[in-house]
Every structure is written in structure tokens, then in C-alpha cells.
Amino acid sequence: MPVSPSVANNRPSTSGMSLGRFKSMPFNQSSDNILDGCSIKYTQDEIKKKHQQAREKLLAKGMLPLLSQKQTPQILPAQKDQPRNNIHNKGDNRQNKVTDKNKNVMNKNPSSESDLKPDIKTLIEKKRQEALMKLRKRQAQCRLLRERIICLMGPINDEISSLVVAQLLFLQSESSKKPVHLYINSPGGNVTAGLGIYDTMQYITPPVATWCVGQACSMASLLLAAGAPGMRHALPNSRIMIHQPSGGVRGQATDIQIQAEEILKLKSQINNLYVRHTGLPIERIQTSMERDCFMSPIEAKSFGLIDNVLEHPPSHVVEGDNVSSTPVNTTTT
Incomplete structure (x- = not known):
């Protein structure tokens, strides 16, 4: 597209702009937002090329530390269905990760419901036997006391x-x-x-x-x-x-x-x-x-x-008296 000299002279210099301006703007925005006041539109390839040129100049001057490959910004095409506010997307992804983590912990937990059933049954049976023994002991004591x-x-x-x-x-x-x-x-x-x-x-x-x-x-x-x-x-x-x-x-x-x-x-x-x-x-x-x-x-x-x-139980002499005072079988010396 031809560019008029007046517009070219008024175009802001890329080398004089700070990197923060490029970092603060989303890459999927149109060229109207990148160059304020300019009616010329740029393609995605041109914007990527200008970013690369600005980065190389700053690296040459030592004003920008070398970034790893993972930290290199990528320019992605705009998606119609994707929301512009990335904060909600990050929150949703984080919530999904926590939910998946909890599911994995529950699946890996050995104390599942099926695993606990034998232990619970054993504990219940043990408590039942203890209660039964105490009941029998009390019944025996009550019978003896009667x-x-x-x-x-x-x-x-x-x-x-x-x-x-x-x-x-x-x-x-x-x-x-x-x-x-x-x-x-x-x-x-x-x-x-x-x-x-x-x-x-x-x-x-x-x-x-x-x-x-x-x-x-x-x-x-x-x-x-x-x-x-x-x-x-x-x-x-x-x-x-x-x-x-x-x-x-x-x-x-x-x-x-x-x-x-x-x-x-x-x-x-x-x-x-x-x-x-x-x-x-x-x-x-x-x-x-x-x-x-x-x-x-x-x-x-x-x-x-x-x-x-006594070698044998004494005889019963009176109904209601458990033991007589005179035993029948005794060992004497």
C-alpha cells in the first residue's frame, strides 16, 4: 500500500518506543490500536517483524535480558469464541486442575469404601463380643447374688x-x-x-x-x-x-x-x-x-x-437354704 510522505514523516519511530508498550498490548489487536492516530493497517506478519526488530535493537544495547524460548511471546490469531479477559480463563483452568487433583487423590486413597468394609465388620464383631462377655458376666454375678x-x-x-x-x-x-x-x-x-x-x-x-x-x-x-x-x-x-x-x-x-x-x-x-x-x-x-x-x-x-x-458339695437340708451348715463328705484328721 503506498504511503504518503506526510504520513511517513509523522509515523512514530519504533526504536524510540519502550518495550512495555508492546508487552502491555495484546498481540491479537488490530493495527489501529498499536499505532494511535495512524490510518494505515498492518498485517500480522508485519507486526511480528517490527516486534522482532525492536527486540534485536534492545538486545544489542544490553537493555533487555535474553529470554528463554518458552518466554518468547507468541502472536496467535484472534478467536471469535475466546474471551478477551484471560483472568477468568486462568481461574477456570486452576479450578479444573484442583478438581482433577482431588479426584486422583480419592482414586489413589486405599481407604475406600470397599476397603473399609472388612475392617468395620471386624470392629463391630469385636465390640459385640466384648459387650456379650460383659453381659454374661453381669448375668452370672446377678445369678450368684440371687x-x-x-x-x-x-x-x-x-x-x-x-x-x-x-x-x-x-x-x-x-x-x-x-x-x-x-x-x-x-x-x-x-x-x-x-x-x-x-x-x-x-x-x-x-x-x-x-x-x-x-x-x-x-x-x-x-x-x-x-x-x-x-x-x-x-x-x-x-x-x-x-x-x-x-x-x-x-x-x-x-x-x-x-x-x-x-x-x-x-x-x-x-x-x-x-x-x-x-x-x-x-x-x-x-x-x-x-x-x-x-x-x-x-x-x-x-x-x-x-x-x-470339702471333697463334694454339702447336701441341701432346707428349701431356700443353699448350703447346710453340716457337710456330708469331709476329710478329717
């Missing part, structure tokens, strides 16, 4: 003592004449907790029959001997042990002396209780309790801790 049977199993502590005392008082409220049967399998434990059970056994009006199953050591042997006369039993392979109380303390000398005096008082008190229930002199009780003294059921019977060694 038969006026109390089980003292394990070490004697404040929790066990509170439970046994509550059961003794409950059975007394049910009947003040029917005997209560206390089954003991304990290595002993806290002296004060054991004395709480002992005092309750002596306090209630129903007779308390004691049964040694397994072992009755330390404080448990005193509870075995504290049963009603003629109703203290032990199974043939059980073990009974008596000894003096023990304890530990640390601190100042005066504090240690106070605790030592308290232990000596408890020792004297327990010795007197054994004298009361065995009928032996205090001297023999003190001698036997200086160290651990283990006994078989037959030896415990001769010592006065029990009355009968």
Missing part, C-alpha cells in the same frame, strides 16, 4: 471391699436368717480394706459361710477364719497362709516412728483376731505369724482356721 453367693476374687483393695460390703448389706436386707456364702480366692491386700469386710461380716445378722477356693493368704486368711462357726470350708487343693502385716514408709525419723508404731498396733490387733477365731493362745499365734506360714487345708483345720475340708 443364690446369696459373694465372690471375693483377686487382691483386696478399697474397690473390692466396697463391693463386698454392699453385697453383704443387700443380702441382709433380703433375708436376715438365710446364710450368706463368701467364696475366697485372694492373695491378700490392704489391711484396712480387709478389716472393713471383716467388721461387716460380724455386723450383719445372717451367718456368713466362708469357702477357700485356690488360696486365702494374708488378710484373706483372716476373712476365711472369720466365718460362722462350723461353716468355714476349704477345698482339698487350696492353700492358706498367715503372716504379720508389712508396709513401707519414708521421710523424717519422727514420721517413720509414727508409721512403725501404727503397724505394730495393727499387728497386735490382727493377732488378737486370730486368737478369737482359732482358740489358740496368743504366744502360738505370734510365733506362727513372725514369718510366712503356709498351710494345707488339713493343717489349717488343725490350726483352727477352718472347720471342714
